[in-house]
Amino acid sequence: MARPVKWRRVEKLPEFRYFVPSDVEGDIRENVLKIEELEAIRLxxxxxxxxxxxxxxxxISRQTFQRIYNEAKRKVADSLINGKAIKISGGNYTQHICKLVCKNCGNSWQERMEDIEYEDDTCPKCGSSKNYCNEKNKVKRCKKNCSERKAMCSRKK
Structure with missing residues (x-):
């Protein structure tokens, strides 16, 4: 069984998601730049x-960062040299990773904050909804009752 891809944390989602060369007419070929690739270029x-x-x-690891960064540069260079559009879309990213622990069975797991319903973040092992965020002393990370998490979940409703 293949190892699942680790989420790549991004700080900012792009405001503009499509760039087209001004002098190209007809069908325009495009490169798809993933959100995490754009974040690598930004950083x-x-x-x-x-x-x-x-x-x-x-x-992520330094090696993974370098692979993402190199692929992003290759796509941007191809677009600039060959007159292709750049579409920014997709990827395996999150803005916040919550590290949750079940109070009932002690199981721990990670969730993308974007995937969590505030009232319905249940333990995948025992189904208990009595859990808490295990992040300690990290700025801009989820805490079980943090304002970022409440704001994210209220937007989903």
Whole structure:
């Protein structure tokens, strides 16, 4: 069985998601740039962070960050040189990762905050809804009753 792909944490979702060369007519070929690929470019080139800092921000290994970054650069270069559009879409990303622990059975698991219903975040092992966020002393991370999580879940309703 293949190992599941780890979520890549992104700080900002793009405001603009499609770029087209101005001089191309007819059918335009396009490259699809994943959200995490755009985040890698933003961190490394716009924020000017080192590879290790970028990987830490995205909560992935340095090697994984480098693979994502290299693929993003290849797609952007192909679009610029060959007159292709860039569509920013998809990927395996999250803005917040919640590390939950069940008070009933002690099971721990991770959830993308975007996947959690505030009143219905049940333990995958025993089904109990008595759980809490195990994140401690981390800024901008979920806590069981944090305002970020409440705001995210209220938007889903």
């Amino acid at each position: 490394r080139d716009l924020e000017n962070l080192e590879q290790e800092e970028c990987a830490k921000n995205m909560e």
